[in-house]
Amino acid sequence: MTAETALAPKHSPRDYKSDIKPVWCPGCGDYSVLGSITKAFSELNLDPENVAVISGIGCSSRIPAYTDCYGFHGVHGRSLPLAAGLKVARPDMTVLVASGDGDGFSIGGNHFMHACRRNVDLTYVVMDNRVYGMTKGQASPTTEPDWDNALTPGGSGISPFRPLVIALAAGANFIARGFSGDQNGTAKLLKEAIEHPGFSFVQILSPCVTFRPDQKTWKDDVHDAAVDPTDEIGRAARRLMTDDGFNTGVLYKGEREAFQPPIGEATATVADLEGKFAL
Amino acid sequence: MNQPTDNTTSISLVLAGSGGSGVITAGNMLLAAAAKAGWYGLMTRSAGPQIRGGEAAALLRLSSEPVSAQPDRYDLIIALDWLNFERFADEIPLDKDTVIIGDASAAKKTPAFVTEGPARRGDIDFKSMSKAIPGGRPNMIALGTIGALIGLPEDALDAALSDALAKRGEDAIAASRAGAEAGRAIAAEMPATPKLPTPEGEKAGRWLISGNEAAGLGAIRGGVRFVAAYPITPATEILEWMSPALTKVGGVLVQAEDELASINMAIGGSYGGVPALTATSGPGLALMTEAIGLAVASEVPVVIVDVMRGGPSTGIPTKSEQSDLNMALYALPGDAPHIVVAPNSIRDCVFTTQWSVHLAEAMQTPAIVLSDQALGQAKSVIAAPADIAFFAQRETATTPAEGEEYQRYAVTASGVSPMAVPGTPGCAYTADGLEHNPRGTPSGGAKDHHIQLDKRQRKTDDFDYGQHWADQAGEGDTVVLTWGSCTGPVLEALDNLAGTEQSARMVSMRLLMPAPKEQLANALEGAKRVIVVEQTHSGQFMGYLRANIDLPKNVEHHCTPGPLPIRPGDIETLIKEGTPS
Structure with missing residues (x-):
């Protein structure tokens, strides 16, 4: 560690928080995730104006306004392309994308696959509570098939999908799982995710106290990943296919180069372009 | 209608064939050659739904003057083969003066609308002729024939051909030249088409x-x-x-x-x-x-x-x-x-x-x-389009003074609020699709909603769009009101009627939203006839106009859906004879 990084951070986590009161229910896991995010920013010594927090729609997607960074609260499911556009146009910005299991895996599922594949240097944080909270309790792509609710009485009957496996298959460069109940541990994961080049995907188990009170047990279910992170895709695939959905930590770290076409380096003028059309 | 005359001002022709026969390539060469010669021209393409190998046609109109519309009729059609040619029947109006040249070896496959039509016929044995030339291709023979028939200078065609084939090497250029030469030689045996006046050579300032x-x-x-x-x-x-x-x-x-x-x-x-x-x-x-x-x-x-x-x-x-x-x-x-x-x-x-x-x-x-x-x-x-100084000029925010707060959606007279570029210290804000207050904080309150609705509306309503809201041309108390690609045929019709009793004006709207109500009302003032021209089935443009201005009760409406182009002759007839009932 150099002398410089050993210094106290320029900004405290509080400096990244806005004065807007969250709409979340008391006890929501997302409060803690917000804390982990601001803690990670602080520990990375990022200037708030050089950070952008981008989101779609849902409880977790409210996060941008609760930070004092640049932010964009877009439409449902489209946070990843919104963020990719910003990052490609402005590679100097640190871009973190906040989403939930409905926003990210259902309506935004196609973008999730292609963001993994494209590998723009983004950190994608999905607060997974296995329920649509903002619309008051419907099944999401990660909900258990027998979870009873008003829209699909008796349960959706559809197997939940495995976002981490999909991320790996689609080419994500960094895959981790955290738990909102472990604010410091999650902050550490996020810090590593932000620092890792390319597309980093962090699933954060974040219980919904209102519509999924059964998730109270998650604090007992989660456990540290028993093995060190791997950069070997076959091992990662086996691990992610067979895990119980509750092991936390960095599970895969790839070495693919981030997608960043050059921007701002002109080799010709507009007149040169026009010359091609002139007779 | 534009019948060919001694003082022909434009020539229209179609080069058709199955995909891969190179008709589009030849069409592009012909357009480039015409440009080099000093003519103006327009080339549209028509193709079947097949990705590769279907029928294709290059439709060209060449003239000494700028070409703004597809023609009313065609002077010349060359079909390298007749594969699915009948699919183009609607798009290619022909008459007794049209010259149609087909492949002699496939004469039996000529579609009925050609054989039964009034056109004049010629045949070229594209297959045998191209086989006689090493590397020869029927499309290059057709190119030579067309050039000779319409009066395109040889050197212009030669130059266009060399440009287009430069990457393919000398042999390809030589083979194509030989093909074009053979095509030129046989042109004398074909029925004559009108010729354009000899062009004056390549003109600077054209694209x-x-x-x-x-x-x-x-x-x-x-x-x-x-x-x-x-x-x-x-x-x-x-x-x-x-x-x-x-x-x-x-x-x-x-x-x-x-x-x-x-x-x-x-x-x-x-x-x-x-x-x-x-x-x-x-x-x-x-x-x-x-x-x-x-x-x-x-x-x-x-x-x-x-x-x-x-x-x-x-x-x-x-x-x-x-x-x-x-x-x-x-x-x-x-x-x-x-x-x-x-x-x-x-x-x-x-x-x-x-x-x-x-x-x-x-x-x-x-x-x-x-x-x-x-x-x-x-x-x-x-x-060449004029170089007009309209650039992206975004009003951006700078770091506010100590004690002041940046408000992304500040209420201003113009409605435009300075926008902070990410990276600007002291201006961090969250852009939001949720309704918000001036600071950007989400708000469902009536006051914030009304203020922001007004502000956003003001931006576009109060902006000075200047003269660019429409293009206007012609004179007369008949006004043809149109937009988009219908403008070309309207302009040509107006040109043809200029100086006659039927002379008319055109208002072609470039700005559609916000509706330039006042400008439009002024432009229509004194009009005795208003004719609305659009290419839709349901009259979307007419509906839009009715929502925004008072049109005269006897407003006329030329409204046809695609895919057929609106032709100058349609508009000319309409102005002369009124909307057909």
């Missing part, structure tokens, strides 16, 4: 460009440096042209996974401070509407070019129609003031797209550019 290329160039002229793209017919050429062009001028194009992504990427890039664009066609615009609404609410400038094609749904992807008008005007959720503009010629694709960048950036709102297939995929020799 050879397609509407899609022109739109791409206009965007770059205006300052666009970020494009997100998803391919769709007939808009793809904008994106394919822009991709390397942007790289050269320090910009970037990203291919997205779908149109939902492309519009959101463009909004993200623009939020980052880089003027941004995406281009699509009707089905893509439909997917983009939610995010365009986001750009309205969050006040992020972005340009969306819609190259319209026949609809609804997948419709007719390769052919033109103006039927996305309602969607561009009305599809966004909520009261969403945005800009809709339309280029009215291939040349104007440069200006209108450039202007749209300026408008979007100045007002921090999305601008939809309604081009169409007839403009986008047609290639034309044009007078």
Whole structure:
């Protein structure tokens, strides 16, 4: 560690928080995730104006306004392309994308696959509570098939999908799982995710106290990943296919180069372009 | 109708054949040769639905004067073979003076509308002739024949051919020259077509460009440096042209996974401070509407070019129609003031797209550019577009003084609030599709909603669009009111009637939203007849006009859907004889 990084951070986590009161229910896991995010920013010594927090729609997607960074609260499911556009146009910005299991895996599922594949240097944080909270309790792509609710009485009957496996298959460069109940541990994961080049995907188990009170047990279910992170895709695939959905930590770290076409380096003028059309 | 006369001002011809026969290549060479010779020209393409190997036709109109419309009739049709040629029957009006040249060895396959039609016939044995030339191809023979028949100077054709085949090497050029020479030699045995006056040679200040290329160039002229793209017919050429062009001028194009992504990427890039664009066609615009609404609410400038094609749904992807008008005007959720503009010629694709960048950036709102297939995929020799100084000029915010707070959506007289570029200290804000207060904090309160609705409306309502809201031409108390690609045929009809008792005026609207009500009312003042011309089935443009101005009770309406082009003769007849009942 150099002398410089050993210094106290320029900004405290509080400096990244806005004065807007969250709409979340008391006890929501997302409060803690917000804390982990601001803690990670602080520990990375990022200037708030050089950070952008981008989101779609849902409880977790409210996060941008609760930070004092640049932010964009877009439409449902489209946070990843919104963020990719910003990052490609402005590679100097640190871009973190906040989403939930409905926003990210259902309506935004196609973008999730292609963001993994494209590998723009983004950190994608999905607060997974296995329920649509903002619309008051419907099944999401990660909900258990027998979870009873008003829209699909008796349960959706559809197997939940495995976002981490999909991320790996689609080419994500960094895959981790955290738990909102472990604010410091999650902050550490996020810090590593932000620092890792390319597309980093962090699933954060974040219980919904209102519509999924059964998730109270998650604090007992989660456990540290028993093995060190791997950069070997076959091992990662086996691990992610067979895990119980509750092991936390960095599970895969790839070495693919981030997608960043050059921007701002002109080799010709507009007149040169026009010359091609002139007779 | 334009019958051929001794003082022919334009020649129209079709070169048709099965895919792979090289008719489009030959058409491009012919247009380039005409340009080199000093003529103007317009080339449109027609093709079957097959990806490769279907029927294809290059439709050309060449003239000593700028060509603004597809012709009323064709002087010459050369078919290298007759594969599915009957599919073009509707698109290729012929008459007793039309010369039709087909492949002698396939005379039996000539479709009925040709054999039973009134045209004059000639036959060329393309197959045997091309076999006699090493590396010879029927399309080059046809090219030589056409050149000789219409009076195209040999050296211009020769130069165009060498340019086009430069990469293929000397042998290819020699073979093509020999083919063209053979075609020229046999032309004397064919029925004569009119000839254009001998051109005066290549003219400086002219461009050879397609509407899609022109739109791409206009965007770059205006300052666009970020494009997100998803391919769709007939808009793809904008994106394919822009991709390397942007790289050269320090910009970037990203291919997205779908149109939902492309519009959101463009909004993200623009939020980052880089003027941004995406281009699509009707089905893509439909997917983009939610995010365009986001750009309205969050006040992020972005340009969306819609190259319209026949609809609804997948419709007719390769052919033109103006039927996305309602969607561009009305599809966004909520009261969403945005800009809709339309280029009215291939040349104007440069200006209108450039202007749209300026408008979007100045007002921090999305601008939809309604081009169409007839403009986008047609290639034309044009007078070089004027260099007009409309650039992206976004009002940006600077770090506020100590003790002051930056308000992203501050209420201002113009409605435009300084927009902070991410990275600016002290101005961090969250752009939001949720209604918000001036600071940007989400708010569902009545007061905030009304204030922000007013503010956003004011931006586009109070903006000074100057003279560019419409193009006006002609004289008379009959006014033809039109927009987009209908403008070309209207202008030609007006030209033909100029100085007669039927002389008329045209108002071609470039600015569609916000509706320039006052300007339009002034432009129609004193009109005894108003004729509305559009290419839709349901009369979308007429509906739009009725919603925004008082039209005379006896307003006439020429409203035909695609895919057939509106022709100058249709408009001329309409002006002379009134709307057919």
